[in-house]
Amino acid sequence: MEQVLNDSGWRGSQEGWLEAAYDSLLESGVDSVKILPLAKRLNLSRTSFYWFFKDREELLSALLARWRERNTGGVIKQSEAYAESLAEAMLNVFDCWLDRNLFDSKFEFAVRSWALQSEDILAEVQKADQLRLDALKRMFIRFGYEEDPADVRARTTYLVQIGYISMQSNEDTAMRMKRIPEYIAIYTGQVPQQRELDRFFARHGHKPE
Numbered sequence: 001m002e003q004v005l006n007d008s009g010w011r012g013s014q015e016g017w018l019e020a021a022y023d024s025l026l027e028s029g030v031d032s033v034k035i036l037p038l039a040k041r042l043n044l045s046r047t048s049f050y051w052f053f054k055d056r057e058e059l060l061s062a063l064l065a066r067w068r069e070r071n072t073g074g075v076i077k078q079s080e081a082y083a084e085s086l087a088e089a090m091l092n093v094f095d096c097w098l099d100r101n102l103f104d105s106k107f108e109f110a111v112r113s114w115a116l117q118s119e120d121i122l123a124e125v126q127k128a129d130q131l132r133l134d135a136l137k138r139m140f141i142r143f144g145y146e147e148d149p150a151d152v153r154a155r156t157t158y159l160v161q162i163g164y165i166s167m168q169s170n171e172d173t174a175m176r177m178k179r180i181p182e183y184i185a186i187y188t189g190q191v192p193q194q195r196e197l198d199r200f201f202a203r204h205g206h207k208p209e
Contacts, residue, residue: 012042012044012048012051012052013052014052014053014062016042017038017042017049017052017053017059018059018062018063018066020038020041020042021033021038021059021060021062021063022063022066022107023041024037024038024041025063025107025110025111025114026106026107026110029110029113029114030060030110030113030114030117030118033056033059033060033063034056035049035056035059064111064121064124066107067104067107067108067111068124068128070101070102070103070104070107071103071104071107071108071128072128072131072132074096074101074102074103075093075096075103075132075135075136076131076132076135077102078092078093078095078096078102079092079093079135079136079138079139080135080138080139084196085143085190085192085193085196086139086140086143086144086188086189086190087184087185087188087190087191087192087193087196088192088193088196088199089139089142089143089188090139090157090184090187090188090192091180091184091192091196091197091199091200093136093139093157094180094183094184094200095200095203095204097161097164098204099204105164105165108162108165109165109166109168111124111125112125112165112166129158129162132158133151133154133155133158134154136153136154136157136158137150137151137154138150139154140153140154140188153187153188153189156186156187157187160183173206174206174209177201177204177206177208178208180197180200181197
């Protein structure tokens with residue numbers, strides 16, 4: 001990790017402060033994301049923060065931008081990824097639920113909890129929900145569904161996953177993998193081919209029993 005300076009020298013990095021804010025948000029909520037506690041976490045001076053951010057609000061804005069880029073960006077990217085069938089396209093989207101680099105479920109829960117305290121953040125979450133739903137709807141339309149059925153299937157796909165997150169479900173990975181073919185069939189109306197499932201499982205290091 002990049003060396004950082006306290007009052008007499010190293011003052012850290014913007015990414016370091018942002019990572020500390022991310023960790024605090026996930027651990028204890030937005031009220032814990034404050035400059036002095038973050039400085040103590042990083043073993044830095046409070047004043048070093050201002051080399052990188054104007055104030056706490058700018059830090060929170062950067063945190064929200066990271067969430068948008070990763071989670072909303074991940075869903076959109078995967079919904080637009082190449083696929084030979086709708087079932088395979090849905091498996092691409094399911095990559096998000098299993099790879100935190102594409103979609104960070106703990107980050108999602110933390111931001112949604114934050115939205116309970118702030119109308120501005122709630123508006124951001126609602127905007128993100130719509131962008132993700134629109135991306136999923138476009139995916140269904142791309143594979144031949146009419147607009148209304150595509151909308152309902154997009155909502156079913158997305159809202160079930162948000163339910164998983166909101167309930168903080170800790171479903172066993174092997175069990176979830178076992179259920180995925182049925183989820184795909186229900187969401188898309190198509191039974192995934194074995195070769196499609198094999199590629200999906202291989203991406204996630206899973207070997208079905």
